[in-house]
Amino acid sequence: MPAVRPYHHGNLKPVLLQAAITLIAETGPLGFTLREVARRAGVSHNAPYRHFRDKDELIAAVAEQGFERLNAAMIRAAARSTSAEDRLLSCGRGYITFALRWPQHLQVMFDLPSFRERYPGYAQAGEQAFTTLRSCVVDCQEAGVLAKGDPEPLTLLAWSIVHGVSKLAISGHLPFGLKGTIQFNRYVSETMLKGMRK
Amino acid sequence: MPAVRPYHHGNLKPVLLQAAITLIAETGPLGFTLREVARRAGVSHNAPYRHFRDKDELIAAVAEQGFERLNAAMIRAAARSTSAEDRLLSCGRGYITFALRWPQHLQVMFDLPSFRERYPGYAQAGEQAFTTLRSCVVDCQEAGVLAKGDPEPLTLLAWSIVHGVSKLAISGHLPFGLKGTIQFNRYVSETMLKGMRK
DNA sequence: ACCTGAACACCGTTCAAGT
DNA sequence: ACCTGAACACCGTTCAAGT
Numbered sequence: 001m002p003a004v005r006p007y008h009h010g011n012l013k014p015v016l017l018q019a020a021i022t023l024i025a026e027t028g029p030l031g032f033t034l035r036e037v038a039r040r041a042g043v044s045h046n047a048p049y050r051h052f053r054d055k056d057e058l059i060a061a062v063a064e065q066g067f068e069r070l071n072a073a074m075i076r077a078a079a080r081s082t083s084a085e086d087r088l089l090s091c092g093r094g095y096i097t098f099a100l101r102w103p104q105h106l107q108v109m110f111d112l113p114s115f116r117e118r119y120p121g122y123a124q125a126g127e128q129a130f131t132t133l134r135s136c137v138v139d140c141q142e143a144g145v146l147a148k149g150d151p152e153p154l155t156l157l158a159w160s161i162v163h164g165v166s167k168l169a170i171s172g173h174l175p176f177g178l179k180g181t182i183q184f185n186r187y188v189s190e191t192m193l194k195g196m197r198k
Numbered sequence: 199m200p201a202v203r204p205y206h207h208g209n210l211k212p213v214l215l216q217a218a219i220t221l222i223a224e225t226g227p228l229g230f231t232l233r234e235v236a237r238r239a240g241v242s243h244n245a246p247y248r249h250f251r252d253k254d255e256l257i258a259a260v261a262e263q264g265f266e267r268l269n270a271a272m273i274r275a276a277a278r279s280t281s282a283e284d285r286l287l288s289c290g291r292g293y294i295t296f297a298l299r300w301p302q303h304l305q306v307m308f309d310l311p312s313f314r315e316r317y318p319g320y321a322q323a324g325e326q327a328f329t330t331l332r333s334c335v336v337d338c339q340e341a342g343v344l345a346k347g348d349p350e351p352l353t354l355l356a357w358s359i360v361h362g363v364s365k366l367a368i369s370g371h372l373p374f375g376l377k378g379t380i381q382f383n384r385y386v387s388e389t390m391l392k393g394m395r396k
Numbered sequence: 397a398c399c400t401g402a403a404c405a406c407c408g409t410t411c412a413a414g415t
Numbered sequence: 416a417c418c419t420g421a422a423c424a425c426c427g428t429t430c431a432a433g434t
Binding site: 028029030103107110111112113114116126130153156157159160161162163164165167168170171172173174175184187188190191192193194195196 | 358365368382390
Binding site: 208210241242243244245248 | 416417418419420
């Protein structure tokens with residue numbers, strides 16, 4: 001008899017999460033509203049409280065999902081590279097491409113101070129993405145492109161760069177279009193690589 | 199007779215602006231409320247509408263003021279340097295020091311897409327700060343530290359770097375304390391300078 | 397278990413007044 | 416001119432119910 005159960009009986013949680021991600025992309029963190037998420041999921045305005053303790057917990061889930069997608073974007077971008085150096089550069093390209101495509105999502109991922117302590121899953125997803133970047137750096141070290149030694153500062157340096165270009169571009173402070181921004185990111189990355197070379 | 203007029207007769211605007219800046223520093227952009235600003239200024243909840251069209255206009259004023267203070271911080275930090283290269287590095291140090299001291303203010307300054315078109319004063323204050331950074335780059339070019347030519351991409355590159363380190367540090371993604379972050383910023387800046395050298 | 401409707405204390409903004 | 420109080424449509428969160 002119950003061939004198709006209404007979606008809000010049993011698997012509401014993923015529906016809410018997806019609705020939240022879509023809403024954030026449309027309106028940004030400021031326009032983001034728990035009641036509107038519920039509305040879009042077709043449930044009453046406090047049905048979400050069955051699955052998320054409060055608004056912050058839903059936002060943390062959105063941010064966590066964002067890090068997973070960013071990580072996937074970097075891995076995908078680096079996949080077809082042949083050299084270690086190209087893999088690192090492609091990783092950075094994946095980062096900025098994600099940032100330009102989902103600016104509001106990136107904002108949620110990074111502009112939530114104190115979330116790292118409060119939501120371990122969120123923190124872990126961020127570290128996972130960092131790990132992907134570090135493995136590219138380590139490959140460069142082994143290929144002799146970068147100096148041997150602790151890869152940590154080099155990775156943080158690489159991250160700072162793509163993050164800086166991404167955030168500046170999103171906020172409209174770079175005088176480039178989409179393609180120009182990606183070119184600029186490559187120019188910045190290559191300049192940095194030159195400085196990092198052993 | 200009117201020796202001391204109550205401050206909300208005549209010069210309410212600067213009082214509101216200062217209250218807003220203080221409130222943002224305390225609660226961040228999300229907790230920031232027009233009604234609370236009015237409360238702190240000791241006026242009714244819609245007295246601010248006499249001086250600002252709406253909440254956005256007050257936020258834009260806060261952001262504009264932020265760029266002026268950031269600019270002053272960079273100029274102050276660079277003032278005592280003797281070489282062009284040191285001046286550029288000090289400028290970057292001024293930037294990150296400001297960012298770590300007023301993280302919420304920096305967020306308001308940069309995470310407001312579309313404000314640049316809507317509020318010319320805000321956009322202009324941002325360009326003013328950019329000009330300060332560019333003059334340091336030009337000095338380095340004239341001193342032979344950087345290659346001659348269009349200073350624009352070099353300046354944007356320098357900006358991207360300090361901005362990236364700042365934002366990453368603020369969001370808690372760098373494993374350093376205050377002093378460590380400033381040291382890391384210097385390491386990043388010097389690596390970059392090495393790559394930029396003619 | 398999962399969902400709902402009413403309620404509370406907030407918010408931004410508008411409007412009709414007051415001096 | 417500058418400020419106020421009441422009002423409107425929202426919000427996050429809680430609570431007592433409904434199935």
